[in-house]
Amino acid sequence: MKRTLVALVENKPGVLNRVASLFRRRNFNIDSLTVGRTENPAISRMTIVVDADSEKIRTQLHKLVNVIQVQDVTEIPDVSRDLALIKVRVNSQTRGEVVQLCDIFRAHIVDATTDAVIVEVTGDEDKITSMTELLRPIGILEMVRTGVVTMTRGEHVLSPNGYKMRPGGNGYRTNVL
Amino acid sequence: MKLTGAEIILECLLREGVDIMFGYPGGAILPTYDAMTKYPQLRHVLVRHEQGAAHMADGYARATGKVGVVIATSGPGATNLVTGIATAMMDSSPVVCITGQVPSAVIGSDAFQETDVTGVTLPVTKHNYLVYDVEELAYTIREAFHIARTGRPGPVLVDIPKDVQNAVTEFVYPEEPIELPGYHPPQRATDEDIAAALALIEKAERPLILAGHGVIMSGAGREVLQFAEMTQTPFALTLLGKGGLPETHPLSLGMMGMHGTGYANLAIQNADLLLAFGMRFDDRVTGNLKTYAPNARKIHIDIDVSEIHKNVRVDVPIVGDLKTVLGQLMPHLKPLEHKAWLGQIRDWMEDADERDIVNRDVGERLFAAHVIHDMWRATGGDSVVVTDVGQHQMWEAQYYPHQRPHTLLTSGGLGTMGFGLPAAIGAALGLGQPNVWAIVGDGGFQMTLQELGTAMQERAPVNIAIMNNGFLGMVRQWQEFFYEERYNATPMHNPDFVKLAEAYGIPARRVTRREDVIPAIEWANSITDGPTLIDFVVEKHDLVYPMVPTGADLDKMIRRPLPSENAI
Numbered sequence: 001m002k003r004t005l006v007a008l009v010e011n012k013p014g015v016l017n018r019v020a021s022l023f024r025r026r027n028f029n030i031d032s033l034t035v036g037r038t039e040n041p042a043i044s045r046m047t048i049v050v051d052a053d054s055e056k057i058r059t060q061l062h063k064l065v066n067v068i069q070v071q072d073v074t075e076i077p078d079v080s081r082d083l084a085l086i087k088v089r090v091n092s093q094t095r096g097e098v099v100q101l102c103d104i105f106r107a108h109i110v111d112a113t114t115d116a117v118i119v120e121v122t123g124d125e126d127k128i129t130s131m132t133e134l135l136r137p138i139g140i141l142e143m144v145r146t147g148v149v150t151m152t153r154g155e156h157v158l159s160p161n162g163y164k165m166r167p168g169g170n171g172y173r174t175n176v177l
Numbered sequence: 178m179k180l181t182g183a184e185i186i187l188e189c190l191l192r193e194g195v196d197i198m199f200g201y202p203g204g205a206i207l208p209t210y211d212a213m214t215k216y217p218q219l220r221h222v223l224v225r226h227e228q229g230a231a232h233m234a235d236g237y238a239r240a241t242g243k244v245g246v247v248i249a250t251s252g253p254g255a256t257n258l259v260t261g262i263a264t265a266m267m268d269s270s271p272v273v274c275i276t277g278q279v280p281s282a283v284i285g286s287d288a289f290q291e292t293d294v295t296g297v298t299l300p301v302t303k304h305n306y307l308v309y310d311v312e313e314l315a316y317t318i319r320e321a322f323h324i325a326r327t328g329r330p331g332p333v334l335v336d337i338p339k340d341v342q343n344a345v346t347e348f349v350y351p352e353e354p355i356e357l358p359g360y361h362p363p364q365r366a367t368d369e370d371i372a373a374a375l376a377l378i379e380k381a382e383r384p385l386i387l388a389g390h391g392v393i394m395s396g397a398g399r400e401v402l403q404f405a406e407m408t409q410t411p412f413a414l415t416l417l418g419k420g421g422l423p424e425t426h427p428l429s430l431g432m433m434g435m436h437g438t439g440y441a442n443l444a445i446q447n448a449d450l451l452l453a454f455g456m457r458f459d460d461r462v463t464g465n466l467k468t469y470a471p472n473a474r475k476i477h478i479d480i481d482v483s484e485i486h487k488n489v490r491v492d493v494p495i496v497g498d499l500k501t502v503l504g505q506l507m508p509h510l511k512p513l514e515h516k517a518w519l520g521q522i523r524d525w526m527e528d529a530d531e532r533d534i535v536n537r538d539v540g541e542r543l544f545a546a547h548v549i550h551d552m553w554r555a556t557g558g559d560s561v562v563v564t565d566v567g568q569h570q571m572w573e574a575q576y577y578p579h580q581r582p583h584t585l586l587t588s589g590g591l592g593t594m595g596f597g598l599p600a601a602i603g604a605a606l607g608l609g610q611p612n613v614w615a616i617v618g619d620g621g622f623q624m625t626l627q628e629l630g631t632a633m634q635e636r637a638p639v640n641i642a643i644m645n646n647g648f649l650g651m652v653r654q655w656q657e658f659f660y661e662e663r664y665n666a667t668p669m670h671n672p673d674f675v676k677l678a679e680a681y682g683i684p685a686r687r688v689t690r691r692e693d694v695i696p697a698i699e700w701a702n703s704i705t706d707g708p709t710l711i712d713f714v715v716e717k718h719d720l721v722y723p724m725v726p727t728g729a730d731l732d733k734m735i736r737r738p739l740p741s742e743n744a745i
Contacts, residue, residue, distance in 0.1 A: 010359060013307075018299060025300050059483040065304045065324060068359040163358035166316070 002031060003054035003074045004150050007046040008160050010066040011037070018064050019046065026060055028052050032082075032147035043068065043160035047150045068163060073152050080150045084128045085110075086119045089139035097138060105131050116141060124148075180348040182311045182341045183212035186275060187219060189318040192350060195246050196220060197237065197606060199230035203250025204290060206277030208342035210248075222606060222635055225627035227254050229599040231261020232625070235270045236600030237607035239586040240561055244325050245603065247274040252290030255336070256297060260593060262332045263301040267590025268417060269390060271330035273321050274298075281309055281338040294336045303331030311344035316351045323355045328362030329481040330394060363480060366495045366502045373493045374476050375509055378408060381450035381474075383518045386412035387433065387462075390589075391455015391479060392421035393582040397500035401454055402426070404503060408513040411522055413441035415456050416574055417589040424578035425558075430522065431578070434462040435725045436571040439734055440525035442725065445470050446732040447521070453477040455499045458488040459590070464731035478502050532722070532737045535576060541690070545569055545644040545715040548694050549616065550576040552642065555698040560612045561586070561604055565597030565621030568650035571721045573616050595624030602628060602637045611638035611705035619645040619671050629681045632708040640701040641710040643674055646717045654720050658735065678710040685710040 009015050016035055023030050031049040038045045050057055054072045061070045088098055098117055102109055107121035121131050125148060132143065152158070180188065186209055190198070197220045202210045213221055224230040227249045234245030245265075249255050255276040265272045279288040295307045304324050306317050314337070321333040366374075378384065392401050398421050405412050405428050412422055413433040424431060430441040442464075445451065451473045456462070463469045466488060475491035477484075478499050485494040495502055530536060534546045549572050552560070562577060563586040564570040570587055579585050586604055588596040601615035622643055632639055653667040678685035684704060688697045688711055701709040722737035 014295065014299075017296070021299055056483070056487065059485065062359075063481070063483050065357060065360045164356045165358050166353075166356050 001051075003050050003052070003072055004078070004080070004148070005048040005050065005054060005058060005061070005070055006073050006150055006158055007048065007061055007070045008038070008068040008158060009035075009044050009046060010068060010165075011042050011044050012066055015044070015066045018066060019061065022060055022064065023057075026056070028057050034147040034149050036149075038160040040160040042165055043163070045158075045160065047148055049148050069158065071158060073150060076156055077153045078150050079153060080124050080148050081122055082125050082128050082148045083120070083122045083146045084132070084143060086121065086132060086135055086143045087116055087141040088119060088135050089115060089141050090117055091115075094138050098135070101131070101134055107131065178348050179345050181208065181212065182314050182337065182344050182346075183208040184215065185311070185314050185346075185348055186318060186337070186342070187212055187216045188348060188350070189315050190219060190246060191216065193244065193319075193322045195244070197222060198246040198248050199224055199233040199237070199603060200248030201227050201230060201250070201254060203254045203277065205251035205279055205339045206248060206254070206275075206342075208339060209275070209277065221248075222631065224599070225630045226625070227257035228261050228595065229625055229628040229631060231258045231272070231274065232264065232593075232596050232599035233603030233606070233631075234272045234274075235261060235265045235268075235596075236563060236586055236603030238265075238270045238272055239268075239600070240583055240604035240613075241607040242583060243271075243607070244322055245270070245272045247272060248276075249274065250277045250290065251279055251294065252292045254290075255294040256292055259297060259301065260595075262298055262334065264588050264591045264593040264596060265332040266301045266303065268588065269330050269394060270332065271325040272332040273318075273325050274332060274334040276334060276336050277342065278307065278336045278338040280340040282340065284338065294334065298334050301332070302334050305334040305336065307336045308341055309338065311341050311346045314341065315348065319351060320355055320357070324357075324360065328360070362498075363482065363496045364498050364501050366478075366497045366505055370493065370495045371505050371509065374495065374506060377450055377474050377476055377493060378452075379511070379513070382515065383448045384408065384410045384450040384452060384515065385444050385448040385473075386410050387415070387445070387451055387453045387456050388412050388418045388421050389415045389454060389456025390417035390421075391499050392418055395455060395480070395499040396582075397455070397503055398422055398582055400500055400503040400507065403507065404510065407510055409515045409519065410452065410513075411444060411519065413437065413444065415459070415462055415589070416587060418456060419574060419585045420579040420582045423580045425580065432574045434459075435464070435727075436574065436721050436723065438575070439529050439723050439736060440522055442723075442731045442734060443525050444522055445473075446730070448473045451475045453479070453491070455479060457481075457484045460488070460727075463488065464725045464729055464733075468730040532739055534719070534722075534737065537740060542716050543689060543691055543694075543714065544719055545646070545713070546572045546576050546719070547691060548642070548644065548713050548715060549573050551691075551694040552614065552616075552698055553577045555695045556612065556614070556702070560584070560614045561608065563587070563597055563601035563604055563613065563615045565615075565617040566592045566594045567618045567621060568646075568654065568719075568721050569616055569618045569644035571651075572644075575721075594621035597621055598625050598632075598639075598641065599628045601639045601641070602632050602635070605637045605639045606635060612702065613639050615639055615641045617641065617643055618650060619643055619647065619669060619674075620649045623671075626677070629678065629683060629708070633681045633683055636707040638705055639708045641678075641708060643710070643712050644715050645671065645674065645712050646715050646719075647671060648717055651721070654724075657720065658724070659726070674710065674712040683708045683710055685712065687712045687714065689714045
C-alpha cells in the first residue's frame with residue numbers, strides 16, 4: 001500500500017542527496033519525491049510517496065541531522081496534487097476532441113500550434129492517469145509530471161516556523177540541492 | 178585576534194579538549210600541518226597509512242570515551258579513511274575526521290588529488306560538512322564534535338578546502354548553544370513506557386537481559402547490574418557489550434549469538450521476557466528471525482529510534498538514554514525471584530563446561546583459546562584488550578571475561594580485519610598506560626602491520642599477541658563446515674614475525690608450547706616504554722565452538738564434540 005510522508009528539511013546544500021542516498025542504501029522503494037521551498041526561506045518541504053514500511057522510513061529520515069520533522073499523513077484527510085504537462089499531436093479533426101477532454105478534466109490548453117497542443121492538468125494521481133489514458137490514442141508526443149505534493153486539511157498543520165536555528169549560518173548557498 | 182582557517186581549526190580542537198590527533202600530511206592539508214607548529218600542546222601522531230589513523234582515533238575513542246580526531250589530506254588521503262570511518266559508524270564510535278580539500282575555486286574540475294569526499298563518506302558518517310567559508314569554520318567544528326559525541330555517537334567528517342584554511346578572519350569562538358532544529362537526542366521515557374515495562378517485568382517467569390554496547394556508551398553498567406540483582410534476572414552480552422557488566426558475576430551468561438555460549442542462546446530461546454538494553458538485534462545475535470525467542474515478550478530500550486522494530490518487533494519500545502530510563506524505572510522495581518529459571522540455566526552451563534576446550538588436556542598442542550585464557554589469568558583479567566577480526570576475536574570473547582567497561586575494543590558491526598593493531602596503538606596512546614594488548618590473527622595483522630612503525634616512533638606501550646595459525650582461520654572454518662573442506666585462498670605463507678618486529682626495533686618472541694605462554698606474557702608486561710610482539714604459533718585446525726550457522730535457529734548450534742567422542 002502506498003504511504004505518503006511529509007518532511008521539513010533544512011535548506012542546506014546536499015540535503016536532497018542525503019535523503020535520496022538513504023532511500024537507496026536502505027532499499028526503500030520510492031514512488032515519488034517532490035521538494036520545494038516553504039514560506040520560511042531556511043526550510044524546504046518534501047512530499048514522499050513510498051510503497052514500503054513507512055515507519056522504518058520515517059525513523060530513518062528522522063535520524064538525518066538536516067531533517068527537522070517527518071510525518072506519515074496517509075491516514076489524515078488531505079489534499080494531494082500532481083501536475084502534468086502533456087504535449088499531444090493534433091490535427092483539425094482531433095483538436096476538438098482534446099478541447100472536450102480538457103473541459104471534462106478541468107485541464108487547460110496552455111500552448112497551441114497547428115500540429116500540437118500542450119495540456120496542463122492538475123489533480124490527484126488517478127485523475128492524471130485517466131487523462132493520459134484518454135489522450136494516448138490521440139497521440140502523446142511528450143509528457144512531464146511534477147510528482148505529488150500533499151497538504152493535510154483543516155487544523156492539522158506542519159509549520160516550518162518556530163524552530164530554533166542559527167541565523168545566517170547556512171554557508172554560501174541556501175538550497176537543498 | 179586575526180587567525181587563519183588552519184589556526185582556527187586547531188584552536189577549536191583545543192577547546193574541545195583534544196590532546197592527540199592521528200594523521201598524515203599532504204598538499205591540501207599542509208596549511209593546517211604548518212599551523213600545528215604553533216600548537217605544541219596538540220600531539221600529532223604520524224601514521225603509516227590513513228586507514229591506521231582512522232582506526233587509532235576509533236581505538237582512542239573507545240578506550241577513553243572521548244572523541245578521537247583524524248587529520249588527512251584530500252583525494253587518496255581521505256578515501257583511505259573510509260574503512261576506518263565505516264568501522265566507527267557501525268560501532269557508534271565518536272570520531273571527528275578533518276580532511277583537506279582542493280581549493281574551492283577548482284572543486285568539480287577533477288583537480289589533482291580531488292575527490293568528492295563528502296559524497297564518498299555520506300553513507301558511512303553520522304553527518305558530514307564541506308566548509309566553503311572561513312566564517313563558518315569554528316561553528317562547524319563545534320557542531321561536528323557535538324554530533325559525534327551526543328545521542329548515538331558516530332563519526333563526523335569536516336572537509337575543508339585549502340583556501341579556507343589559508344583565509345584570515347577575526348577569530349571569535351562561538352559560545353552560543355548549538356541549535357540544530359532536526360537533532361534532539363532523546364533522553365527520558367514517558368510514564369506510560371515505564372508502566373508498560375514494569376507490568377511485563379513483574380509478570381515474567383523467565384526473564385533475560387540482553388546487554389549491548391549502549392550499556393557502556395550510556396555509562397549504565399551499575400544501573401543494569403542493580404536491575405539484574407534486584408530482579409534476579411540473568412544477563413547475556415553482545416560482543417560490543419562485553420565489559421559493560423562483570424562477566425564473572427553469577428548472573429552472567431557471557432556472550433550471546435553466533436559464537437555465544439550455548440546456555441546464553443538456549444536462555445534466549447526459552448525466555449518469556451527479553452530486556453534488550455542498548456543493543457540492536459544484529460543478525461549475528463539473533464540467528465533466524467522467524468524463530469527468534471518465540472515465547473518472549475520484548476522490552477527494547479535504545480537511544481536510536483530507527484533501531485526500534487528494525488529487525489525484531491518488540492512489545493514495549495522505549496526510546497531514550499539507557500541510564501536515564503533505568504533511573505526512572507528502578508524506584509518502582511520490587512525484588513523478584515526466578516529460582517526455577519536460574520536452576521535450568523545452571524544445568525545448561527554444566528553441559529557446556531564438559532565440552533569446553535580449556536578444560537581438556539590437549540597434550541603438546543598449543544590452542545589459541547588456551548593462550549587467551551592464560552593471558553586472562555596472567556593479567557588478572559584487567560588488561561585493555563583490542564582484537565582484530567576472526568577466530569581469535571571470538572576466542573577472546575569466549576575466554577577473556579571482562580569486568581570493566583572500555584576494556585574490550587573490537588570491530589563488531591563491520592568486522593574490519595586490520596582494526597586490531599592501529600586501534601590498540603590509539604588506545605595505548607590515549608590511556609597512557611602499559612596494559613594494552615592487541616590480540617590479532619596472522620591474516621588481519623598483515624593488513625595494517627605498517628603501523629608497527631607508528632608504534633615504534635611513538636613508543637606506544639602496546640603488547641601485540643599474534644595467534645598465528647597460518648590460515649585465514651574463520652574463513653577456513655566456514656569452508657570446513659559449509660564448503661566441504663575446499664580450503665581455497667585461506668592458507669597463508671607468513672614472514673618471520675619475530676624478525677619483522679626486530680627490524681622495527683620492537684622486542685619480540687615466539688611461543689610454541691603451553692608452558693611458555695604465561696612467562697612470555699609476563700615478559701611483555703614488564704616492558705612498559707614501548708611495543709612488544711609475541712608470535713604464538715597455534716593449532717592450525719581448531720574451530721570456534723559453538724557455532725550457529727548463518728540464518729539457522731539460535732538453539733541449533735554446532736557444539737564442540739564431547740571428549741568421549743574422541744575428538745577436539
